[in-house]
Amino acid sequence: QKEVEQDPGPLSVPEGAIVSLNCTYSNSAFQYFMWYRQYSRKGPELLMYTYSSGNKEDGRFTAQVDKSSKYISLFIRDSQPSDSATYLCAIGTNAGKSTFGDGTTLTVKP
């Protein structure tokens, strides 16, 4: 079993929709929770990170962490065609190890 499981997708939504991207993890030692966005043929770009359970909001993006359920989500409100990309969740420990999900490819249609 993988340490981090990400909803595989692909996901296709109309412009303006609310998007939910989800990951589960198995190791309680994980303390850092990150979301990256990767456009085609580019490196992953850090979108958001958090250390604690609860919600963290940044513009149209909200990262949600539930440590008791070992579940993290990224919500995108009012999705735009420019949000079309692959989204990677990443979870890390204090020891410096990060484990990445396999990514969910999102297409937002105008």
Next chain:
Amino acid sequence: KAGVTQTPRYLIKTRGQQVTLSCSPISGHRSVSWYQQTPGQGLQFLFEYFSETQRNKGNFPGRFSGRQFSNSRSEMNVSTLELGDSALYLCASRAQENIQYFGAGTRLSVL
């Protein structure tokens, strides 16, 4: 502050050759990690260097090696290239917190 810089951006090699990729981390970041990304396997961790020492290593053959210099710049070397080594190679740097920042990657094609 400049981001993570990887060179070259693109490489074409033939089987059996060797290749060296370079990564300059964000200024002040002492940790550099390397990843291989392929469509079928996702992001696979290669190794991490911190203060010129390899601290973590993924499950890759010995043909994959790396090093880090005193200025935190890092190089990755792949010897005896195989077709399956074709991938996007990503470098990421971080400060003390476990938040990694990636470069644009080097796309390696092995013919």
